[in-house]
Amino acid sequence: MKLIYCVEDDPGIRELISCTLNTADFTVIGFEEPQSFLLELKKKIPDLILLDIMLPRTDGMTILKKLKQDSLYCDIPVIMLTAKSMEIDKVNGLESGADDFITKPFGVLELIARVKAVLRRSGKRQEERKILEFRGLILDYDKRDVSYENNPIMLTYKEFELLFYLMLNKGIVFSREKILQKIWGYDYEGETRTVDMHIKTIRQKIELSGCPNYIKTVRSAGYKFEE
Template sequence: MNNKTKVLVIDDDVNICELIRLYMEKEGFEVLTIYNGIKAVEAFKTFAPNIVILDIMLPGADGWQVCREIRKISNIPIIMLSAKGETFDKVLGLELGADDYIVKPFEPKELVARVKAVLRRYEHRDIDVQEVVYPNLVINKSDYTLKVNGNYLDVPPKELELLYFLASNPNKVFTREQLLEQVWGFDFYGDSRTVDVHIKRLREKLEGENQNWQLKTVWGVGYKFEVK
């Protein structure tokens, strides 16, 4: 029986794929490389990886589309890997559910370290039943479900993780940078727009649902989960 951690690498650059394969296999990972976006989702289903390294510029279907399709069926960690270094691309990748974002050219050893760090966070979150309960609100980070007024709401993984973290620390104010570090697990180059976008989307889903708690902006500082 093969118990190796499996890495799916999706990139149209054969040389980059082989470089990643070399470093990952040296660390004991099992690696499958795919060069086409259309074939990537099927490969994901059959290979059943523990983590995905995903390029943006792909033939057939781009990395954004692949990320969306994977997120429809799985919460497996995704690291976006791209020559696109603009803030917009990084934010979009995180908004679509990516767990990390690395810009080419990159140091292979740094990529390996990022992979291990993301896997540690992912594996750790499944150790115990992680659930926060308030009146008419149940946030379960073990099975990634959000229940409001008895009804389940569909939310992307990062939105749920952000809500869970804030609700686990009621009435405590966190800066955007602290939330990036705690929820995304790294300092996202000082750009906080992705936090604002996730808060806005959560508010749209939760607005008017309960008067006992709310996601509140503390102007000039950040956000808190306020419990009355």
């Protein structure tokens, strides 16, 4: 289920957005002001952000620019919410990295359609670049980069491939034999200790960066990456 953060100071609109998107099988967390939103963002990265332009103490455009300048958050799709209809606001927002604009008042069907469209486009971009993200841990397959909250994690070729395979299939338990066959290309029971050694090393390197251990051991079955 996709997670959406909604930053909107109007409680009525915030509740409308939450209820509407909940009915469309999205999980929505609402924020009245930017500070609580930014604190939660450090704990968990959402699949999409709905961001009002007019907010207390700061404005949505300033927040958008900060997000797009941060390598940890720059790939999160953002839809701006605005009561304004001036074209210059939309131009500035799109130039700053916004994925779409919704002008208030809006219809619930329009809201759902725009959110789904942006998520589809974002999904295609990530597939093309093979970027995986899970609670602050980011793996960029094309760049061969792994980081946790901007802290780089140096992995060997096989460690990288193994982590990518597990992250790509979150929640699925793979036996040591299956992993050996997929990553190393052969199936030999006596060599399954190779998998254990690589898992151990990946865990150590990830934890040194401050990242929690997301690779779980399933007794008598194998390994899986957290859901």
